[in-house]
């Protein structure tokens with residue numbers, strides 16, 4: 398029995414590799430060209446690479462949400478992020494394979510000037526607040542305003558109320574968050590990085606919306622906004 402690795406498609410740094418396990422008999426019978434064509438037909442869905450940025454007050458749970466999703470872990474003693482942290486995660490949907498480049502920013506004021514670097518090139522932004530803190534919600538609103546003023550107009554925006562496991566300490570009602578999101582054209586979700594409530598849902602919802610927004614016929618596209626001078630904005634397909 399042999400394992401053949403067949404490169405189906407290459408798009409700069411996004412390569413789809415399919416491993417095929419065949420017996421020797423099958424190997425003898427199988428024409429490699431036919432095999433590759435069959436695999437290509439099977440995997441001919443969209444390959445999308447998208448930049449996703451997490452914004453919000455320090456302590457809201459940005460790193461915990463990303464860590465819960467990417468590593469399946471949660472720590473009650475999560476260290477503060479310095480500057481920003483980068484993660485990648487590949488999500489497979491029926492209609493697309495999405496590689497998310499996730500930027501988890503630090504919430505501290507002293508890093509604020511760095512934020513545009515992260516959200517300007519993003520396809521989607523998640524603004525997180527801690528539902529046990531009204532200040533955190535106010536800070537989230539400031540981030541939303543900044544995105545609306547300076548971000549890409551096509552940027553997909555999500556508002557996330559985190560720490561829903563701390564119901565007894567809740568300061569921001571579900572309706573309050575939902576209403577603000579609705580009025581400002583944001584998608585809204587309440588999550589808990591601690592219990593994992595709605596965490597997968599958040600990332601898959603983002604992925605689904607990105608897949609839907611991407612043009613349907615091409616493969617290997619990148620969902621990053623391009624600088625204004627290129628004359629192309631938001632979805633640019635290489």
Ligand SMILES: Nc1nc2c(ncn2[C@@H]2O[C@H](COP(=O)(O)OP(=O)(O)O)[C@@H](O)[C@H]2O)c(=O)[nH]1
Pocket residue numbers: 453454455456457458459460461462472473474475476477478504559560561562563588589590591592
């Ligand atoms: N109870 C609870 N605590 C959380 C949750 N998410 C994060 N935390 C805690 O809140 C603190 C700040 O989290 P962190 O992810 O560092 O926030 P960030 O500054 O936004 O990245 C840490 O002590 C986490 O353990 C949650 O969903 N529930």
Ligand SMILES: [Mg+2]
Pocket residue numbers: 459460461476477478501502503504
């Ligand atoms: Mg952090």
